[in-house]
Amino acid sequence: MKIRPLFDRVVVEEEKEDTTKSGIFLGAVSNADSIHVGKVLYVGPGNQNDDGEMTKMFVNVGDKVLFNKFSCAEACIDKKHLLIMRQTDILAVIE
């Protein structure tokens, strides 16, 4: 099974309290809009602008990304906890 995101959407698998794999520790901040970390699994083709061209995507499959969940849709698909968000809702890439 493969997921093809529409427009500039990105499918991300959240990594919960996984310090080892990504080397990042996301400590608790008492804030409703706190940051989460995940890995990009699928990347959409971009949005079509008024001239019919597709806008550029700035993240790639495999990228480790920071995001908040405010505008994410989430589901458990094939036993993975996946989030679907727009590229513009990704805050940063961890390199």
Place this chain on the structure above:
Amino acid sequence: MKIRPLFDRVVVEEEKEDTTKSGIFLGAVSNADSIHVGKVLYVGPGNQNDDGEMTKMFVNVGDKVLFNKFSCAEACIDKKHLLIMRQTDILAVIE
């Protein structure tokens, strides 16, 4: 009876807890904006842009799609549970 959606709208029949047919298991996530799965029954012609051209549709009849219900209209028509949504509210296509 045939339904002709206006603009970029898409008519989707929801598949509820149907692991077998689509091979997808959508497990419970304690989230109001969780993801649903369905099959595309009808596709609109697209929106007309300022130059009078129709924008492109990226889903086809028969596609298995992921969506959330936030901006859907829903009804039971001819004993089918149908949802009408804009193409931009479809998150991804399952291939």
Place this chain on the structure above:
Amino acid sequence: MKIRPLFDRVVVEEEKEDTTKSGIFLGAVSNADSIHVGKVLYVGPGNQNDDGEMTKMFVNVGDKVLFNKFSCAEACIDKKHLLIMRQTDILAVIE
């Protein structure tokens, strides 16, 4: 008496639980934004764009349409239960 809608507005007469006339059964869905069915009585000329041209109307008098009431104005005029909505709020045409 004749009603001339302004801009892209459409006057629709709602059909309530009328399975016979339209051949559509709209069963109950426990949802605030459920779909209704009606017949188009009057169609506006479209919106004027920045170049002074009128945008195209995609529904015609007599069309059977699906809509939700979220952005409708409604009244009882000459003993008919009428709704006035923008074309963009019509979900689909039943053919």
Place this chain on the structure above:
Amino acid sequence: MKIRPLFDRVVVEEEKEDTTKSGIFLGAVSNADSIHVGKVLYVGPGNQNDDGEMTKMFVNVGDKVLFNKFSCAEACIDKKHLLIMRQTDILAVIE
């Protein structure tokens, strides 16, 4: 005294339960956004677009119009119950 509305605003005198004069009966619909009827007293010059031209007005003094009060300002001026609304908030003209 004369009222000169600014931009695309229109001054309307509401007709309350006056079946005889306008020949329209607006029956009660249990809806917060129900439709009202009135007569146009003054019409503004239109909005100025980015090229400095005035947009067209589609209603005339004397027109019988349908509107809802959602975005109206209202006052009793010289013993008349007047409403000031934008042209785009007028739903339809009765002919």
Place this chain on the structure above:
Amino acid sequence: MKIRPLFDRVVVEEEKEDTTKSGIFLGAVSNADSIHVGKVLYVGPGNQNDDGEMTKMFVNVGDKVLFNKFSCAEACIDKKHLLIMRQTDILAVIE
């Protein structure tokens, strides 16, 4: 002391229940968004559009204007009850 409003703002001195001076009677309407009357004291230069030109102002110092207070800022300056509003929030000029 002189007040120079920025952009398309207008400084208005409210006239409260002053039937004699302006010849207008604003009777009570049980409505939160009711209309007020006042005299224009200062007029801004207009907004600068994308081409660097100033948009036109349609009211003049001394004009008797109708407005509602929804988007007004108000203060008592030099013992006058003044309101500062954008031109687009002025409903009409009384002539």
Place this chain on the structure above:
Amino acid sequence: MKIRPLFDRVVVEEEKEDTTKSGIFLGAVSNADSIHVGKVLYVGPGNQNDDGEMTKMFVNVGDKVLFNKFSCAEACIDKKHLLIMRQTDILAVIE
């Protein structure tokens, strides 16, 4: 220490009930959106438009300005009570 505001922001030092210095008396108006007076300390370079040009600033350092606090950020910096606001939120200049 110097503050360089970004975009069209302006740093203002509020003058509280200081009739003597500015010659303005701002009396109490029972209104949540009442007007305040202050002196401009720093002015940003303007916003960059789509052609890469900076939009014009209409206030200068030293200007006495009227503003409301609705969209201000405020802080006590170096014992001064400062507010940072966008130019478009300044209502008027006192001359």
Place this chain on the structure above:
Amino acid sequence: MKIRPLFDRVVVEEEKEDTTKSGIFLGAVSNADSIHVGKVLYVGPGNQNDDGEMTKMFVNVGDKVLFNKFSCAEACIDKKHLLIMRQTDILAVIE
């Protein structure tokens, strides 16, 4: 580990009540939208406009900036208290 912000985002490390390092004292103002101070750690490439060009960034790594937290995402990453915000949400640079 390096953080690459997307679009016009900026990663800032907050300085809490640190008068000595930055020479700024941010005293308490009883205001929900009060100003905070921090140091810029990473700067994104800018937003891509409709012509495919990147908009200009006006802050640099190492800048001491004033901001409010209204539209920030925050997290504790590698034991640092970091905030990710859009450039347009930075109020000013301290020089």
